[in-house]
Amino acid sequence: MAKFHSIFDIIGPIMIGPSSSHTAGAVRIGLASRAIFGEMPENVQITFFGSFAHTYKGHGTDLALIGGLLGLSTANPDLRYAYDRAKESGMKVKIVTSKEKMKHPNTAEVRMTRGSRTVSVTGISTGGGSIDLVEIDGFNVHVHNDNPVVLIFHMDRPGVIASVTHIIGKHRLNISQMEVSRKTKGKLALMLIATDGDIPDDTLEEISAVEHVVQIIDLSEIRREPDAAKALMAKGAAQ
Amino acid sequence: MRRVTTFSQIVRTCEEKKWKFADYFLHQEMEWRRRNGEDSSPETILEKMDINLRVMESSVKEGINGVQSYSGLTGYDATRLNTYRSEKASLGQSIYLDAVVNAIAINEVNASMGLICATPTAGSCGVVPGILLAAREHLKLNRRQQLDFLITSGGCGLMIGNLASISGAEGGCQAEIGSASGMAAAALAEAAGGSPRASSNALAIAIKGLLGLVCDPVASLVEVPCIKRNATGVVNAITAAEMALAGMLSRIPTDEVISAMYSVGQLMPSALRETALGGLAQTPTARRYTRELKQTGKITWQDSKKLPSSE
Known part of the structure; x- marks a missing residue:
């Protein structure tokens, strides 16, 4: 069965580098977590597992995930400055790595708190920028984007x-x-x-x-998000 | 339109209808979008591709201005190359050098967390646009011809992805840089006035040239050897296009070359398929970089911001 159907599966997507799985996928996990929380968290604890834990620093996976939590798209050049943007927005971030073995190597858990309210979301980056959510607030789920x-x-x-x-x-x-x-x-x-x-x-x-x-x-936001990238380009961000 | 699945069928269809690859793949895209209930007008498709082209142009500009990778391991090589091109160019000016400058620039932008267009992947995003932006100067291509270049590249990549793989984790670097090189070779042969048969041969020759290339990313980063391999993919593609334009034929048919690439990927041990467990990734120096990255979050191999004076 054909895996690819459109020439735009090959020429595209427009994205912030360096890696569709470690950067674009992490942005989407952040966007999905933010959509689930519904508001800007005051405190966020991000736990990286597997390959994410080993290589998140060099790939900017932390920046990507924080950027997603701030509502930045996979094509937003501001992702590079996600820590600064988080500070400006009053969102405190803590990064933790875990040696715990997970089913998928690219797994991240996001724990968001505001006041007395805490919600956790666990997502995996399955490749090519696609993600699955496997846990939401303690419930096991299988959400594909x-x-x-x-x-x-x-x-x-x-x-x-x-x-x-x-x-x-x-x-x-x-x-x-x-x-x-x-x-x-x-x-x-x-x-x-x-x-x-x-x-x-x-x-x-x-x-x-x-x-x-x-x-x-x-959760339609995480699907619409690639269009946000196109909108960004149409506005002439590339000029 | 019947959906054909081999290059030999595509070449035959193009010859019957007096089409270029770009015409064929544009029709295929229109058909796919129509069936999917999406806007299938050629204008919409070309407009969408033009946005991709604009991103490619901006990446080259940004890379030549100078960027450093987020890890600190790579950067400023496009600036070095550009200075070398304008001040010395010891081997003379050429489409090769122009395309290499572009390809390195784009892939350095990728490593710096800049904006790029994946072609077909992020790690190989310098090859196709690197050649296109050089060829448009050398061949005086108009905007539509440039978009056709991307449509032909995209269509060829679609074929390779469906018949073999465009993922380093599945097929090694041959599936990423190798595929990008094949796509670019076919598009360049066409842009230079070659027939669909010449494009098909250019693609086969380019893929054969990089068959077996392993994916062994140092410290699991998309930097070493990825960035310089984009340049390898560029020169391999231009050379393959030249050979095909001269009338040289691949002795193994294109479809069989792609099957061979798939089977080489299957035979390749997983240590050499993006896991960083073999090849360059396991050299003593690479292990040192990996440790340093884990401990400090950065890799310092030299002050890459300091451009070497022309020694």
Whole structure:
């Protein structure tokens, strides 16, 4: 089966060097973490595992991840100054490396805190700038950045899942992947829904009105992000 | 349009329709986008490619001005080469030297965390644009011809990626610099007025020249030997294009050369496929750099900011 379909898979992407897996992928993990946290964290602890732990310094993987947390795209030349930008934004960053063996060599855990609120996200860089998220706030997940993905935090009660999927089906959207996980019976649970097309905002609003739905996080940002690179270029950043 | 999967079929189609490779691959791209429900007009595709070309132009400019890698291991070599070209050029001016300056500039920008366009990868991003930006001066190519150069390169890379590999982790450096060199050779032969058959031969000759090249990045960085190998890919591509334009033919057909590259990648031990466990990456000096990088976050091999006076 053909792996590549478009000439732009070969001539492109436009990105900040030096490595699609250690730089562009790390930016995307940062962007995804920020989207999940929903606001600028005051404190961030980034833990690098495997190859990331060994080579993050030379590849600027730390800068890339911090840049992503600040909302910079994979093509933003400001990534180089991510530590300065973080300081200006009042975001304190701590980098830790771990010898713990992970399933994938390019793994990073991001722990974000603001006030009393803490959320952790673990992502892996799978190559060519693609990422998977494997853990969100203690829930094991499998999020790939190919499809539009929505995370729905909800109380573990009967009927919630059916109500949510009913709304999606009613709007004629096709679910391509779905995962449900919980840590404790009857407590907070996470529903992960990937769809073939973007879920419109009004549909998301309808879902958020469902009883026992606590929070909805739309991860389409991490997919739209390469377009941000194009927009940057169109504005003449290359001149 | 039927989706063909071999170079011999593409050459035959081009000969039947009196097309260049660029025409063929532009039609293929339009077809793919139409099927995918995307805007498939040639204008949109050319505009998108023009953005890539602008990034390539800006990378060359930035690299010649002088950049140092984020690790500190490499930098300012494009500036050195550019000064050498304008002040001495001991071996004379040539498209080779021009393309090498560009290729080193672009790959140094990549290592400095600057903005680049991957072609086909970040580590090999200097080869195709390095040659294009030199050839457009020497061959007086207009903007459309320059975009055709990238379309032909992209189409050839697509074929190589699907028939073999464009990843160093899968196929070694032959899959990255080797593929980039093959792509550029085909596009250069076409830009110089060669037939699709000449482009196909240029691609085969270029890939054969770098067959078996291993990926052995020092300290796991995309710097040594990657940056200078972009220059190797450039001269190999120009030479292959010259041979093909002279009518020389690859005795092994292009499709079989690409299959051979795939099988060499399969046979290559993983120590020589981007893991930094063999080759240059395991020399005593490379191990010292690796330790230093781990301990201090930087590599100091000399004050690379200081350009050597013309000794």
